[in-house]
Amino acid sequence: MHRLLLIFTLLICPFFVQAQDVLSKLEREYSHASNNTAEQLNLAPRYATALFFHNLKPKSYQILDTNISLAAKQADGKYATILYAVQAMNYRLDNKTAESSKSLDMARAYSLKTSSNEAKGYVQYAKGWILVRNNKTTDAVAAYLKAIEYYENSPTTSTLYGRLGNAAKELSAIYSDLNEYQLEEKYSKQFLLLASKQNDPNLIFDAYMRMGYVYEQKYTQEPSNTMFRNKTEQYYLQAIATFNKNKDAMLSRNSLSYAAINLANLYTGFDSDKAMQYAQLANKVSLEIGDAIHIASSFGILAELALQDKNYDLAKSYFLKASMEIGKSPVRNHMIELSILESLSRISEEQGNYKEALTYYKSYVDQYKSIYDQEKLDITKRLESQFDKERQEQKYIKLQLESDKKAQEIKLINILRAQREQVYNNLKLVEENQRERLKFSELESEKKEQQLRLAKLETQQKNNDINTFKKLLAFKEKINTYYIFLLSFSLF
Numbered sequence: 001m002h003r004l005l006l007i008f009t010l011l012i013c014p015f016f017v018q019a020q021d022v023l024s025k026l027e028r029e030y031s032h033a034s035n036n037t038a039e040q041l042n043l044a045p046r047y048a049t050a051l052f053f054h055n056l057k058p059k060s061y062q063i064l065d066t067n068i069s070l071a072a073k074q075a076d077g078k079y080a081t082i083l084y085a086v087q088a089m090n091y092r093l094d095n096k097t098a099e100s101s102k103s104l105d106m107a108r109a110y111s112l113k114t115s116s117n118e119a120k121g122y123v124q125y126a127k128g129w130i131l132v133r134n135n136k137t138t139d140a141v142a143a144y145l146k147a148i149e150y151y152e153n154s155p156t157t158s159t160l161y162g163r164l165g166n167a168a169k170e171l172s173a174i175y176s177d178l179n180e181y182q183l184e185e186k187y188s189k190q191f192l193l194l195a196s197k198q199n200d201p202n203l204i205f206d207a208y209m210r211m212g213y214v215y216e217q218k219y220t221q222e223p224s225n226t227m228f229r230n231k232t233e234q235y236y237l238q239a240i241a242t243f244n245k246n247k248d249a250m251l252s253r254n255s256l257s258y259a260a261i262n263l264a265n266l267y268t269g270f271d272s273d274k275a276m277q278y279a280q281l282a283n284k285v286s287l288e289i290g291d292a293i294h295i296a297s298s299f300g301i302l303a304e305l306a307l308q309d310k311n312y313d314l315a316k317s318y319f320l321k322a323s324m325e326i327g328k329s330p331v332r333n334h335m336i337e338l339s340i341l342e343s344l345s346r347i348s349e350e351q352g353n354y355k356e357a358l359t360y361y362k363s364y365v366d367q368y369k370s371i372y373d374q375e376k377l378d379i380t381k382r383l384e385s386q387f388d389k390e391r392q393e394q395k396y397i398k399l400q401l402e403s404d405k406k407a408q409e410i411k412l413i414n415i416l417r418a419q420r421e422q423v424y425n426n427l428k429l430v431e432e433n434q435r436e437r438l439k440f441s442e443l444e445s446e447k448k449e450q451q452l453r454l455a456k457l458e459t460q461q462k463n464n465d466i467n468t469f470k471k472l473l474a475f476k477e478k479i480n481t482y483y484i485f486l487l488s489f490s491l492f
Helices: 002-015 020-035 037-053 057-071 078-093 097-111 117-133 137-152 160-177 181-198 201-221 226-245 254-267 272-289 292-308 312-328 334-350 354-491
Strands: none
Touching (some): 020 037, 037 057, 037 078, 078 097, 078 117, 097 117, 117 137, 117 160, 160 201, 181 201, 201 226, 226 254, 254 272, 254 292, 292 334, 312 334, 334 354
Protein backbone atom coordinates (compact mmCIF):
# COMPACT_ATOMS: atom_id res chain seq x y z
CA MET A 1 0.00 0.00 0.00
CA HIS A 2 2.79 2.46 0.81
CA ARG A 3 4.27 1.65 -2.64
CA LEU A 4 1.01 2.87 -4.23
CA LEU A 5 1.06 5.95 -2.02
CA LEU A 6 4.64 6.63 -3.09
CA ILE A 7 3.86 6.43 -6.81
CA PHE A 8 0.73 8.52 -6.43
CA THR A 9 2.70 11.13 -4.51
CA LEU A 10 5.35 11.18 -7.23
CA LEU A 11 2.77 11.77 -9.96
CA ILE A 12 0.80 14.57 -8.35
CA CYS A 13 3.55 16.33 -6.39
CA PRO A 14 4.30 18.93 -9.11
CA PHE A 15 0.75 20.25 -8.87
CA PHE A 16 0.66 21.11 -5.18
CA VAL A 17 0.35 24.68 -3.92
CA GLN A 18 3.52 26.77 -3.82
CA ALA A 19 4.83 28.59 -0.79
CA GLN A 20 3.07 31.85 0.09
CA ASP A 21 6.29 33.85 0.50
CA VAL A 22 7.32 32.92 -3.06
CA LEU A 23 3.97 34.17 -4.36
CA SER A 24 4.44 37.44 -2.49
CA LYS A 25 7.88 37.83 -3.99
CA LEU A 26 6.55 37.25 -7.50
CA GLU A 27 3.76 39.75 -6.88
CA ARG A 28 6.26 42.41 -5.80
CA GLU A 29 8.50 41.78 -8.82
CA TYR A 30 5.50 41.94 -11.16
CA SER A 31 4.30 45.23 -9.62
CA HIS A 32 7.74 46.81 -9.88
CA ALA A 33 7.91 45.85 -13.57
CA SER A 34 4.74 47.76 -14.47
CA ASN A 35 6.78 50.54 -16.13
CA ASN A 36 8.85 48.09 -18.18
CA THR A 37 6.69 46.28 -20.72
CA ALA A 38 9.24 43.62 -21.69
CA GLU A 39 10.07 42.76 -18.07
CA GLN A 40 6.37 42.60 -17.16
CA LEU A 41 5.62 40.27 -20.08
CA ASN A 42 8.52 38.03 -19.03
CA LEU A 43 7.29 37.81 -15.41
CA ALA A 44 3.58 37.40 -16.21
CA PRO A 45 3.62 33.64 -17.14
CA ARG A 46 5.29 32.57 -13.89
CA TYR A 47 3.18 34.92 -11.75
CA ALA A 48 -0.06 33.75 -13.37
CA THR A 49 0.94 30.11 -12.86
CA ALA A 50 1.73 30.71 -9.18
CA LEU A 51 -1.66 32.41 -8.69
CA PHE A 52 -3.40 29.48 -10.38
CA PHE A 53 -1.78 26.90 -8.10
CA HIS A 54 -2.65 29.01 -5.05
CA ASN A 55 -6.28 28.59 -6.13
CA LEU A 56 -6.46 32.28 -7.11
CA LYS A 57 -7.76 31.31 -10.54
CA PRO A 58 -9.81 34.45 -11.37
CA LYS A 59 -6.80 36.68 -10.72
CA SER A 60 -4.55 34.29 -12.66
CA TYR A 61 -6.82 34.44 -15.71
CA GLN A 62 -7.09 38.21 -15.38
CA ILE A 63 -3.27 38.60 -15.34
CA LEU A 64 -3.01 36.42 -18.45
CA ASP A 65 -5.76 38.30 -20.31
CA THR A 66 -4.22 41.69 -19.47
CA ASN A 67 -0.75 40.68 -20.61
CA ILE A 68 -2.02 38.86 -23.72
CA SER A 69 -3.71 42.11 -24.83
CA LEU A 70 -0.42 43.92 -24.25
CA ALA A 71 1.66 41.21 -25.95
CA ALA A 72 -0.60 41.16 -29.02
CA LYS A 73 0.51 44.74 -29.78
CA GLN A 74 4.20 43.81 -29.81
CA ALA A 75 6.01 43.33 -33.12
CA ASP A 76 7.56 40.08 -31.85
CA GLY A 77 5.01 37.34 -31.17
CA LYS A 78 7.13 35.49 -28.57
CA TYR A 79 5.40 37.01 -25.52
CA ALA A 80 1.90 36.24 -26.78
CA THR A 81 3.03 32.73 -27.75
CA ILE A 82 4.18 31.85 -24.23
CA LEU A 83 1.23 33.56 -22.49
CA TYR A 84 -1.32 31.72 -24.64
CA ALA A 85 0.52 28.44 -23.99
CA VAL A 86 0.35 29.00 -20.22
CA GLN A 87 -3.33 29.88 -20.54
CA ALA A 88 -3.94 26.65 -22.50
CA MET A 89 -2.34 24.54 -19.74
CA ASN A 90 -4.27 26.34 -17.01
CA TYR A 91 -7.57 25.81 -18.86
CA ARG A 92 -6.74 22.10 -19.21
CA LEU A 93 -6.09 21.81 -15.46
CA ASP A 94 -9.43 23.55 -14.97
CA ASN A 95 -11.09 20.93 -17.25
CA LYS A 96 -12.02 23.62 -19.79
CA THR A 97 -11.07 21.56 -22.82
CA ALA A 98 -12.55 23.78 -25.53
CA GLU A 99 -10.93 26.94 -24.11
CA SER A 100 -7.62 25.09 -23.73
CA SER A 101 -7.67 24.02 -27.38
CA LYS A 102 -8.48 27.55 -28.53
CA SER A 103 -5.63 29.07 -26.49
CA LEU A 104 -3.18 26.50 -27.82
CA ASP A 105 -4.25 27.37 -31.39
CA MET A 106 -3.60 31.05 -30.64
CA ALA A 107 -0.17 30.18 -29.23
CA ARG A 108 0.64 28.34 -32.47
CA ALA A 109 -0.57 31.30 -34.55
CA TYR A 110 1.65 33.77 -32.68
CA SER A 111 4.61 31.36 -32.83
CA LEU A 112 4.60 31.99 -36.60
CA LYS A 113 5.19 35.69 -35.90
CA THR A 114 8.44 35.21 -33.99
CA SER A 115 11.92 33.94 -34.73
CA SER A 116 12.35 32.85 -31.10
CA ASN A 117 12.97 29.09 -31.05
CA GLU A 118 12.45 29.12 -27.28
CA ALA A 119 8.89 30.41 -27.72
CA LYS A 120 8.24 27.87 -30.50
CA GLY A 121 9.59 25.13 -28.24
CA TYR A 122 7.35 26.24 -25.38
CA VAL A 123 4.27 25.83 -27.61
CA GLN A 124 5.33 22.26 -28.36
CA TYR A 125 5.94 21.67 -24.65
CA ALA A 126 2.44 22.92 -23.80
CA LYS A 127 1.00 20.75 -26.56
CA GLY A 128 2.76 17.66 -25.19
CA TRP A 129 1.74 18.52 -21.63
CA ILE A 130 -1.93 18.72 -22.65
CA LEU A 131 -1.74 15.56 -24.79
CA VAL A 132 -0.40 13.57 -21.82
CA ARG A 133 -3.42 14.60 -19.78
CA ASN A 134 -5.66 13.64 -22.71
CA ASN A 135 -4.10 10.12 -22.68
CA LYS A 136 -2.40 10.63 -26.06
CA THR A 137 1.06 9.57 -24.98
CA THR A 138 2.53 8.86 -28.42
CA ASP A 139 1.59 12.30 -29.74
CA ALA A 140 2.84 13.86 -26.50
CA VAL A 141 6.29 12.28 -26.92
CA ALA A 142 6.52 13.65 -30.48
CA ALA A 143 5.61 17.14 -29.21
CA TYR A 144 8.16 17.02 -26.37
CA LEU A 145 10.92 15.90 -28.76
CA LYS A 146 10.02 18.76 -31.10
CA ALA A 147 10.17 21.17 -28.13
CA ILE A 148 13.65 19.90 -27.23
CA GLU A 149 14.76 20.35 -30.85
CA TYR A 150 13.64 23.99 -30.79
CA TYR A 151 15.25 24.59 -27.38
CA GLU A 152 18.57 23.09 -28.52
CA ASN A 153 18.63 25.53 -31.46
CA SER A 154 17.86 28.54 -29.27
CA PRO A 155 20.37 31.00 -27.79
CA THR A 156 20.85 30.72 -24.03
CA THR A 157 18.46 32.81 -21.91
CA SER A 158 17.63 32.95 -18.21
CA THR A 159 14.74 30.50 -18.73
CA LEU A 160 16.07 28.18 -21.46
CA TYR A 161 17.70 25.46 -19.33
CA GLY A 162 14.69 25.32 -17.02
CA ARG A 163 12.26 24.86 -19.91
CA LEU A 164 14.50 22.32 -21.62
CA GLY A 165 14.86 20.47 -18.31
CA ASN A 166 11.10 20.35 -17.79
CA ALA A 167 10.64 18.80 -21.24
CA ALA A 168 13.25 16.16 -20.39
CA LYS A 169 11.53 15.51 -17.04
CA GLU A 170 8.15 14.99 -18.71
CA LEU A 171 9.69 12.54 -21.19
CA SER A 172 11.36 10.69 -18.33
CA ALA A 173 8.02 10.30 -16.54
CA ILE A 174 6.31 9.05 -19.72
CA TYR A 175 9.00 6.45 -20.39
CA SER A 176 8.78 5.37 -16.76
CA ASP A 177 5.07 4.65 -17.19
CA LEU A 178 5.85 2.76 -20.41
CA ASN A 179 8.56 0.70 -18.62
CA GLU A 180 11.15 2.06 -21.06
CA TYR A 181 13.78 2.28 -18.34
CA GLN A 182 16.79 3.12 -20.52
CA LEU A 183 15.02 6.13 -22.03
CA GLU A 184 13.71 7.10 -18.60
CA GLU A 185 17.27 7.10 -17.24
CA LYS A 186 18.59 9.01 -20.28
CA TYR A 187 16.14 11.89 -19.87
CA SER A 188 16.42 11.88 -16.06
CA LYS A 189 20.19 12.37 -16.37
CA GLN A 190 19.64 15.07 -18.98
CA PHE A 191 17.19 16.77 -16.60
CA LEU A 192 19.78 16.69 -13.78
CA LEU A 193 22.46 18.22 -16.04
CA LEU A 194 20.15 21.02 -17.23
CA ALA A 195 18.89 21.71 -13.70
CA SER A 196 22.47 22.23 -12.50
CA LYS A 197 23.05 24.70 -15.37
CA GLN A 198 19.88 26.64 -14.53
CA ASN A 199 21.03 26.92 -10.91
CA ASP A 200 17.43 26.73 -9.65
CA PRO A 201 17.19 24.71 -6.38
CA ASN A 202 13.63 23.68 -7.22
CA LEU A 203 14.73 22.14 -10.51
CA ILE A 204 17.78 20.54 -8.87
CA PHE A 205 15.56 19.06 -6.16
CA ASP A 206 13.18 17.61 -8.78
CA ALA A 207 16.12 16.23 -10.76
CA TYR A 208 17.56 14.44 -7.70
CA MET A 209 14.13 12.99 -6.93
CA ARG A 210 13.73 11.90 -10.53
CA MET A 211 17.15 10.16 -10.49
CA GLY A 212 16.36 8.56 -7.13
CA TYR A 213 13.15 7.15 -8.55
CA VAL A 214 15.03 5.77 -11.59
CA TYR A 215 17.41 3.78 -9.36
CA GLU A 216 14.60 2.75 -7.03
CA GLN A 217 12.88 1.10 -9.99
CA LYS A 218 16.14 -0.73 -10.79
CA TYR A 219 16.41 -1.78 -7.14
CA THR A 220 12.81 -3.03 -7.15
CA GLN A 221 13.62 -5.22 -10.15
CA GLU A 222 16.89 -6.44 -8.60
CA PRO A 223 16.47 -6.36 -4.78
CA SER A 224 19.84 -8.09 -4.31
CA ASN A 225 21.71 -5.25 -6.07
CA THR A 226 22.77 -2.98 -3.21
CA MET A 227 24.44 -0.56 -5.67
CA PHE A 228 21.01 0.42 -6.96
CA ARG A 229 19.75 0.81 -3.39
CA ASN A 230 22.73 2.99 -2.45
CA LYS A 231 22.25 5.17 -5.55
CA THR A 232 18.58 5.61 -4.66
CA GLU A 233 19.48 6.60 -1.11
CA GLN A 234 22.19 8.97 -2.35
CA TYR A 235 19.90 10.93 -4.68
CA TYR A 236 17.03 11.18 -2.17
CA LEU A 237 19.45 12.42 0.50
CA GLN A 238 20.87 14.97 -1.97
CA ALA A 239 17.31 16.16 -2.64
CA ILE A 240 16.70 16.69 1.10
CA ALA A 241 20.07 18.44 1.47
CA THR A 242 19.17 20.74 -1.45
CA PHE A 243 15.85 21.60 0.23
CA ASN A 244 17.44 22.30 3.63
CA LYS A 245 20.15 24.46 2.03
CA ASN A 246 17.66 26.56 0.03
CA LYS A 247 14.53 26.65 2.21
CA ASP A 248 13.71 30.27 1.36
CA ALA A 249 13.91 29.65 -2.39
CA MET A 250 11.88 26.43 -2.47
CA LEU A 251 8.46 26.82 -4.05
CA SER A 252 6.79 24.21 -1.86
CA ARG A 253 7.41 22.98 1.68
CA ASN A 254 5.79 19.66 0.86
CA SER A 255 8.84 18.91 -1.29
CA LEU A 256 10.55 17.97 1.99
CA SER A 257 7.79 15.56 2.97
CA TYR A 258 7.80 14.19 -0.58
CA ALA A 259 11.50 13.29 -0.34
CA ALA A 260 11.14 12.01 3.22
CA ILE A 261 8.30 9.68 2.17
CA ASN A 262 10.39 8.19 -0.62
CA LEU A 263 13.38 7.71 1.70
CA ALA A 264 11.22 6.17 4.42
CA ASN A 265 9.72 3.81 1.85
CA LEU A 266 13.23 2.79 0.74
CA TYR A 267 14.45 2.19 4.31
CA THR A 268 11.36 0.12 5.17
CA GLY A 269 12.95 -2.88 3.49
CA PHE A 270 16.30 -2.87 5.35
CA ASP A 271 16.54 -0.21 8.08
CA SER A 272 13.39 0.24 10.17
CA ASP A 273 14.97 2.93 12.41
CA LYS A 274 15.75 5.22 9.47
CA ALA A 275 12.39 4.38 7.94
CA MET A 276 10.70 5.52 11.14
CA GLN A 277 12.85 8.68 11.27
CA TYR A 278 11.90 9.84 7.78
CA ALA A 279 8.27 8.68 8.02
CA GLN A 280 7.87 10.81 11.17
CA LEU A 281 9.59 13.74 9.43
CA ALA A 282 7.20 13.41 6.48
CA ASN A 283 4.24 13.13 8.83
CA LYS A 284 5.28 16.21 10.81
CA VAL A 285 5.87 18.41 7.73
CA SER A 286 2.72 17.27 5.91
CA LEU A 287 0.54 17.84 9.01
CA GLU A 288 1.98 21.37 9.34
CA ILE A 289 1.08 22.27 5.75
CA GLY A 290 -2.13 20.23 5.62
CA ASP A 291 -1.16 18.13 2.61
CA ALA A 292 -3.69 15.27 2.68
CA ILE A 293 -1.90 12.97 0.24
CA HIS A 294 1.44 13.29 2.01
CA ILE A 295 -0.20 12.81 5.41
CA ALA A 296 -1.85 9.63 4.14
CA SER A 297 1.45 8.43 2.64
CA SER A 298 3.35 8.96 5.89
CA PHE A 299 0.62 7.22 7.91
CA GLY A 300 0.73 4.34 5.44
CA ILE A 301 4.48 3.83 5.99
CA LEU A 302 4.09 4.13 9.78
CA ALA A 303 1.34 1.49 9.57
CA GLU A 304 3.65 -0.86 7.63
CA LEU A 305 6.38 -0.39 10.25
CA ALA A 306 3.88 -1.12 13.03
CA LEU A 307 2.85 -4.30 11.17
CA GLN A 308 6.51 -5.38 11.03
CA ASP A 309 6.53 -5.11 14.86
CA LYS A 310 3.15 -6.94 14.96
CA ASN A 311 1.62 -3.90 16.68
CA TYR A 312 -1.77 -4.38 15.02
CA ASP A 313 -3.72 -1.77 17.00
CA LEU A 314 -1.22 0.96 16.13
CA ALA A 315 -1.11 -0.16 12.50
CA LYS A 316 -4.92 -0.10 12.29
CA SER A 317 -5.05 3.43 13.74
CA TYR A 318 -2.50 4.62 11.18
CA PHE A 319 -4.42 3.01 8.30
CA LEU A 320 -7.67 4.60 9.49
CA LYS A 321 -5.97 8.01 9.66
CA ALA A 322 -4.58 7.48 6.18
CA SER A 323 -8.06 6.59 4.92
CA MET A 324 -9.51 9.78 6.46
CA GLU A 325 -6.82 11.89 4.79
CA ILE A 326 -7.40 10.22 1.41
CA GLY A 327 -11.08 11.15 1.75
CA LYS A 328 -10.11 14.81 2.26
CA SER A 329 -7.96 14.97 -0.84
CA PRO A 330 -9.47 16.60 -3.95
CA VAL A 331 -7.57 14.03 -6.00
CA ARG A 332 -8.90 10.53 -5.26
CA ASN A 333 -7.03 7.31 -5.97
CA HIS A 334 -9.27 4.28 -5.59
CA MET A 335 -6.41 1.79 -5.75
CA ILE A 336 -4.94 3.31 -2.58
CA GLU A 337 -8.34 3.14 -0.87
CA LEU A 338 -8.62 -0.53 -1.89
CA SER A 339 -5.18 -1.25 -0.42
CA ILE A 340 -6.13 0.39 2.86
CA LEU A 341 -9.39 -1.61 3.10
CA GLU A 342 -7.54 -4.84 2.32
CA SER A 343 -4.90 -4.07 4.97
CA LEU A 344 -7.56 -3.25 7.57
CA SER A 345 -9.36 -6.50 6.78
CA ARG A 346 -6.10 -8.45 7.12
CA ILE A 347 -5.25 -6.79 10.46
CA SER A 348 -8.74 -7.51 11.88
CA GLU A 349 -8.37 -11.12 10.79
CA GLU A 350 -4.96 -11.36 12.53
CA GLN A 351 -6.57 -9.97 15.69
CA GLY A 352 -9.35 -12.56 15.49
CA ASN A 353 -12.02 -9.91 14.91
CA TYR A 354 -13.63 -11.74 11.98
CA LYS A 355 -16.82 -9.66 11.95
CA GLU A 356 -14.84 -6.44 11.50
CA ALA A 357 -12.58 -8.18 8.97
CA LEU A 358 -15.67 -9.23 6.98
CA THR A 359 -17.03 -5.66 7.09
CA TYR A 360 -13.79 -4.25 5.68
CA TYR A 361 -13.64 -7.02 3.11
CA LYS A 362 -17.23 -6.33 1.94
CA SER A 363 -16.34 -2.63 1.57
CA TYR A 364 -13.29 -3.74 -0.38
CA VAL A 365 -15.38 -5.94 -2.72
CA ASP A 366 -18.07 -3.25 -3.25
CA GLN A 367 -15.48 -0.64 -4.11
CA TYR A 368 -13.60 -3.09 -6.32
CA LYS A 369 -16.78 -3.86 -8.29
CA SER A 370 -17.47 -0.15 -8.66
CA ILE A 371 -13.94 0.46 -9.93
CA TYR A 372 -14.13 -2.59 -12.21
CA ASP A 373 -17.36 -1.39 -13.82
CA GLN A 374 -15.88 2.06 -14.29
CA GLU A 375 -12.72 0.53 -15.74
CA LYS A 376 -14.77 -1.47 -18.25
CA LEU A 377 -16.46 1.75 -19.33
CA ASP A 378 -13.08 3.51 -19.55
CA ILE A 379 -11.61 0.62 -21.54
CA THR A 380 -14.52 0.78 -23.99
CA LYS A 381 -14.01 4.50 -24.45
CA ARG A 382 -10.27 4.04 -24.75
CA LEU A 383 -10.70 1.34 -27.41
CA GLU A 384 -13.04 3.60 -29.35
CA SER A 385 -10.54 6.42 -29.03
CA GLN A 386 -7.73 4.07 -30.10
CA PHE A 387 -9.74 2.96 -33.14
CA ASP A 388 -10.32 6.59 -34.16
CA LYS A 389 -6.67 7.33 -33.54
CA GLU A 390 -5.52 4.38 -35.69
CA ARG A 391 -7.88 5.43 -38.47
CA GLN A 392 -6.46 8.94 -38.33
CA GLU A 393 -2.96 7.49 -38.32
CA GLN A 394 -3.77 5.48 -41.47
CA LYS A 395 -4.95 8.65 -43.17
CA TYR A 396 -1.82 10.41 -41.98
CA ILE A 397 0.39 7.58 -43.31
CA LYS A 398 -1.40 7.73 -46.69
CA LEU A 399 -0.97 11.49 -46.87
CA GLN A 400 2.64 11.10 -45.80
CA LEU A 401 3.28 8.57 -48.58
CA GLU A 402 1.72 10.90 -51.14
CA SER A 403 3.78 13.73 -49.76
CA ASP A 404 6.95 11.62 -49.95
CA LYS A 405 6.11 10.64 -53.54
CA LYS A 406 5.69 14.28 -54.52
CA ALA A 407 8.88 15.14 -52.70
CA GLN A 408 10.72 12.46 -54.70
CA GLU A 409 9.26 13.82 -57.96
CA ILE A 410 10.37 17.32 -57.04
CA LYS A 411 13.80 15.98 -56.14
CA LEU A 412 14.06 14.18 -59.52
CA ILE A 413 12.99 17.33 -61.38
CA ASN A 414 15.64 19.30 -59.51
CA ILE A 415 18.29 16.69 -60.39
CA LEU A 416 17.35 16.79 -64.11
CA ARG A 417 17.37 20.56 -64.06
CA ALA A 418 20.78 20.54 -62.43
CA GLN A 419 22.04 18.10 -65.07
CA ARG A 420 20.72 20.33 -67.88
CA GLU A 421 22.35 23.33 -66.31
CA GLN A 422 25.62 21.40 -66.12
CA VAL A 423 25.42 20.40 -69.79
CA TYR A 424 24.64 24.01 -70.73
CA ASN A 425 27.53 25.24 -68.64
CA ASN A 426 29.83 22.67 -70.27
CA LEU A 427 28.77 23.83 -73.76
CA LYS A 428 29.41 27.41 -72.77
CA LEU A 429 32.85 26.42 -71.53
CA VAL A 430 33.65 24.60 -74.82
CA GLU A 431 32.54 27.61 -76.87
CA GLU A 432 34.55 29.94 -74.70
CA ASN A 433 37.56 27.66 -74.96
CA GLN A 434 37.30 27.66 -78.77
CA ARG A 435 37.09 31.46 -78.78
CA GLU A 436 40.17 31.63 -76.61
CA ARG A 437 42.02 29.26 -78.92
CA LEU A 438 41.06 31.34 -81.96
CA LYS A 439 42.22 34.48 -80.27
CA PHE A 440 45.46 32.75 -79.32
CA SER A 441 45.99 31.66 -82.98
CA GLU A 442 45.38 35.22 -84.17
CA LEU A 443 47.89 36.51 -81.66
CA GLU A 444 50.41 33.88 -82.82
CA SER A 445 49.92 34.94 -86.48
CA GLU A 446 50.31 38.59 -85.60
CA LYS A 447 53.47 37.73 -83.67
CA LYS A 448 54.96 35.83 -86.64
CA GLU A 449 54.09 38.68 -89.05
CA GLN A 450 55.76 41.13 -86.70
CA GLN A 451 58.84 38.89 -86.49
CA LEU A 452 58.93 38.63 -90.33
CA ARG A 453 58.67 42.41 -90.71
CA LEU A 454 61.41 42.81 -88.15
CA ALA A 455 63.67 40.36 -90.02
CA LYS A 456 63.09 42.25 -93.28
CA LEU A 457 63.95 45.51 -91.59
CA GLU A 458 67.10 44.01 -90.10
CA THR A 459 68.14 42.65 -93.58
CA GLN A 460 67.46 45.99 -95.20
CA GLN A 461 69.46 47.71 -92.49
CA LYS A 462 72.40 45.36 -93.05
CA ASN A 463 72.27 45.99 -96.84
CA ASN A 464 72.26 49.71 -96.17
CA ASP A 465 75.25 49.34 -93.87
CA ILE A 466 77.13 47.30 -96.51
CA ASN A 467 76.46 49.91 -99.23
CA THR A 468 77.57 52.67 -96.92
CA PHE A 469 80.74 50.76 -96.11
CA LYS A 470 81.44 50.18 -99.85
CA LYS A 471 80.98 53.86 -100.56
CA LEU A 472 83.34 54.67 -97.72
CA LEU A 473 86.01 52.29 -99.10
CA ALA A 474 85.67 53.73 -102.63
CA PHE A 475 86.01 57.21 -101.21
CA LYS A 476 89.13 56.24 -99.25
CA GLU A 477 90.61 54.65 -102.36
CA LYS A 478 90.00 57.84 -104.29
CA ILE A 479 91.62 59.88 -101.51
CA ASN A 480 94.62 57.57 -101.44
CA THR A 481 94.99 57.81 -105.24
CA TYR A 482 94.80 61.57 -105.00
CA TYR A 483 97.44 61.63 -102.22
CA ILE A 484 99.78 59.43 -104.25
CA PHE A 485 99.36 61.56 -107.35
CA LEU A 486 99.89 64.73 -105.38
CA LEU A 487 102.99 63.30 -103.70
CA SER A 488 104.39 62.08 -106.98
CA PHE A 489 103.73 65.44 -108.61
CA SER A 490 105.35 67.23 -105.69
CA LEU A 491 108.44 65.06 -105.91
CA PHE A 492 108.63 65.56 -109.62
